[in-house]
Amino acid sequence: MNDVIVVASGKGGTGKSTVCVGLSVALVKQNKRVLLIDCDCGMRGIDLMLDTSEEILFDCSDAVRGNCSPNEAVYRSKNLLNLDLMAAPFDTDNEISPSVFKQLVDSLKGSYDYVIIDSPAGIGSGFMTAAAPADRALIVTNAEPTSLRGAVKIRTKLSSLGITDSRLIINRFDRKQFGQLGCYEDLDEVIDRAGTRLIALIPLDLRLSAIMQNGCAGLNWSPAVTVFDCLAKRLGGVNVPLAFEG
Ligand SMILES: Nc1ncnc2c1ncn2[C@@H]1O[C@H](COP(=O)(O)OP(=O)(O)O)[C@@H](O)[C@H]1O
Ligand SMILES: [Mg+2]
DSSP: OOEEEEEEOSSTTSSHHHHHHHHHHHHHHTTOOEEEEEOOTTSOOHHHHTTOGGGOOOOHHHHHHTSSOGGGGOEEOSSSTTEEEEOOOSSGGGOOOHHHHHHHHHHHGGGOSEEEEEOOSSSSHHHHHHHTTOSEEEEEEOSSHHHHHHHHHHHHHHHHTTOOOEEEEEEEEOHHHHHHHOOOSSHHHHHHHHTSOEEEEEEOOHHHHHHHTTTTTTGGGSTTHHHHHHHHHHHTTOOOOOSOOO
């Protein structure tokens, strides 16, 4: 099996990169071979989150331009054995066309169980590139109207691209804040409005944020880790609980 999954959101800052790293780590723990591709051209961050930025000489745009072979742009993460990373280009001048990016991913995916692609926010050209090789999608939202509108836009855009297998991740959820916001009756209303089945509910977890900003060391110490473990299983079709009920 090689399953290519794009992680997307309409609005920026919903937690796509955090989900990509947390999910990839969980999959690796379950002995899956994972390639994590940062496709946020010009705004890359996953190399920092995996404490691998010093090693990176080539990124995915070098691979498509022939500056290196595809495999030379794949780096093994320092902290997490068996997690491979391909970085996004540092500057926006190096945007990649959807068809060329799909060719690159197609040439690599045979060596992996999962290829996880971190998309830039929105439905622009960067998103189109990130989504091009994907079999399915994870749509990350926060439980608030602006973020949710973005989730609906992304789902609609994905469908128009032929990617109909999408699941919703509600991130940074805090029951008290949710109540104080007063926008929705309950979580069911959020899910109904998104029009996408829920696959994970991730708590607001400041420790997770601190760990991700510090090269991912100590990820086991965060409350959100169990949620990522369950998400990894659910992606593989195993029927386990969400792990966090909010
Ligand atoms: N569940 C969470 N709890 C607390 N902070 C989070 C959570 N998920 C993400 N964050 C923080 O929110 C910010 C944006 O997350 P990031 O993953 O970079 O979003 P995106 O990739 O969608 O722009 C970062 O500071 C990150 O550490
Ligand atoms: Mg990001």
